[in-house]
Amino acid sequence: MTMVLNKPIKTIKEVTVGSYMEPVKLTAKEVLPATKEQLNEYAELIERTGIFSSQLLIMKFENFLIAEDIPVYNLQEVISYMDEKARVDGWEWRPLRAKDYRGNIEFGKNANDGHPSSDYYRGRFVSTNGDLRYAPSSFPYDKEIPLHALRKVAKIDAAFNDQVGLFVSDYKARLPDPFMMAVISNDRVREGIGRYVIDFWSEPGFGLQSQLK
Numbered sequence: 001m002t003m004v005l006n007k008p009i010k011t012i013k014e015v016t017v018g019s020y021m022e023p024v025k026l027t028a029k030e031v032l033p034a035t036k037e038q039l040n041e042y043a044e045l046i047e048r049t050g051i052f053s054s055q056l057l058i059m060k061f062e063n064f065l066i067a068e069d070i071p072v073y074n075l076q077e078v079i080s081y082m083d084e085k086a087r088v089d090g091w092e093w094r095p096l097r098a099k100d101y102r103g104n105i106e107f108g109k110n111a112n113d114g115h116p117s118s119d120y121y122r123g124r125f126v127s128t129n130g131d132l133r134y135a136p137s138s139f140p141y142d143k144e145i146p147l148h149a150l151r152k153v154a155k156i157d158a159a160f161n162d163q164v165g166l167f168v169s170d171y172k173a174r175l176p177d178p179f180m181m182a183v184i185s186n187d188r189v190r191e192g193i194g195r196y197v198i199d200f201w202s203e204p205g206f207g208l209q210s211q212l213k
Helices: 035-051 054-067 077-083 147-160
Strands: 014-019 024-026 091-095 106-109 118-122 124-126 132-134 167-170 179-183 195-200
Touching: 035 054, 035 091, 054 147, 077 118, 077 167, 077 195, 124 179, 147 179, 147 195
Parallel strands: 091 118
Antiparallel strands: 014 024, 091 167, 106 118, 124 132, 167 179, 179 195
């Protein structure tokens, strides 16, 4: 499996990932920064009006991604790639750690009527008999994380503490090829808002020869 990271054009990077079927080209989406003045004005108005807004956190995180030169993969292309890799048993996102668990969100497609799960995550939910239960996708990821991904985790933790959750794609394979995604809870998370796929590696615990920054 190969990954080629081209020279960035502003915030756009192109990454080619070879699959066992056909090579799939993943293109990082462009994240447009808010200016410092816009962020300050928005933060001031939020504080003045007493309104909680996930949008402010999203704006700050997107500026952080640009400042740290962290590529963001196109979510729909990642979903298509993973759907092909896990077309039999499906795949899901799992919290990187217990602290990354988000109980109030659900996105993607759960397995049903013979169709495998796709891009799926669900936190706790109330069963038909009223019990509080946890979906399998809510349990933390249990495989190794390579150095280049850990560096990003440490940077995000230092800048945002627990405000940004980190998730890793997982599916039934002896050596899956994971993606790592940052998630900011908001009311449009099902549409992909506040979700940023920021890393990829070939097989758990192994970095690529040309590692991402």
